[in-house]
Amino acid sequence: MLLDDLINAAECAMLIAATDAWCDLIPDSVNDETGEKMELRRIECHPDGINLNGESHALAFTILSRALWNLQHMKPDLVKKIFPECGGRFPEHLADMSIKFSWNEPYINRYTAGGAFKPHTDGEALSILVPLSRPDVDFRGGGTAFWSGKLEPDVASVTPPSLVLRPAAGTAIFWRGHIMHAGLAVTEGVRHIFVASFTLRHQTESTRQPPLAPGFTSGPAPSRQRRNPFLAETVRMDGATI
Numbered sequence: 001m002l003l004d005d006l007i008n009a010a011e012c013a014m015l016i017a018a019t020d021a022w023c024d025l026i027p028d029s030v031n032d033e034t035g036e037k038m039e040l041r042r043i044e045c046h047p048d049g050i051n052l053n054g055e056s057h058a059l060a061f062t063i064l065s066r067a068l069w070n071l072q073h074m075k076p077d078l079v080k081k082i083f084p085e086c087g088g089r090f091p092e093h094l095a096d097m098s099i100k101f102s103w104n105e106p107y108i109n110r111y112t113a114g115g116a117f118k119p120h121t122d123g124e125a126l127s128i129l130v131p132l133s134r135p136d137v138d139f140r141g142g143g144t145a146f147w148s149g150k151l152e153p154d155v156a157s158v159t160p161p162s163l164v165l166r167p168a169a170g171t172a173i174f175w176r177g178h179i180m181h182a183g184l185a186v187t188e189g190v191r192h193i194f195v196a197s198f199t200l201r202h203q204t205e206s207t208r209q210p211p212l213a214p215g216f217t218s219g220p221a222p223s224r225q226r227r228n229p230f231l232a233e234t235v236r237m238d239g240a241t242i
């Protein structure tokens with residue numbers, strides 16, 4: 001499924017600049033066996049991260065909340081199927097959910113000429129990928145390939161894909177975690193994408209309420225009114241939320 005303009009041009013440019021600055025700072029990864037430079041670098045852009053600038057990490061969270069917001073309005077029935085953890089009452093139950101990412105995702109993948117990502121499945125409930133750079137302007141080749149049906153990665157790598165998507169920068173691609181896909185080789189230029197695979201899960205009491213620092217009191221139990229989990233809330237020293 002495709003969703004136009006999830007990230008605007010200025011936001012794409014900001015994420016690209018932050019990624020390139022990080023790559024300039026940290027020497028290129030080198031293949032341990034061959035000693036060659038890796039043409040695919042994966043830079044963490046986690047909402048809780050600190051490696052890029054603050055705007056990038058905040059934007060990662062915004063991108064995901066925008067994506068879920070749009071999905072729940074455009075495809076409510078599909079979203080109920082994808083996230084059965086929400087008890088079929090998405091989005092009301094979103095307030096009780098937290099995001100469990102695959103590995104250290106979200107990442108920004110940066111492909112230079114020759115860079116590719118072999119066929120694989122992401123394994124979580126939902127994957128979202130947003131190209132940040134412009135096909136045929138910033139890079140040539142590349143794109144995301146998909147295979148329909150059940151096949152092993154080594155079979156997929158010698159089978160023509162069923163679909164290749166090379167959408168405009170800022171357009172989101174969504175797919176389910178069991179679908180075989182790959183990043184096709186970039187032939188020229190640099191291709192940047194934002195990518196995250198995740199499942200929603202219930203927050204436990206321990207994730208909901210971190211232990212208080214010495215000197216702080218927890219105050220009365222918070223009320224169970226529904227809140228938008230994407231809005232930050234401030235807890236006063238007496239425990240009330242403002």
Ligand SMILES: O=C(O)CCC(=O)C(=O)O
Nearest residue numbers: 117143144182183193195
């Ligand atoms: O580059 C692409 O189009 C695919 C990237 C991907 O599948 C991933 O990072 O998990």
Ligand SMILES: [Fe+2]
Nearest residue numbers: 120121122181
């Ligand atoms: Fe993937």
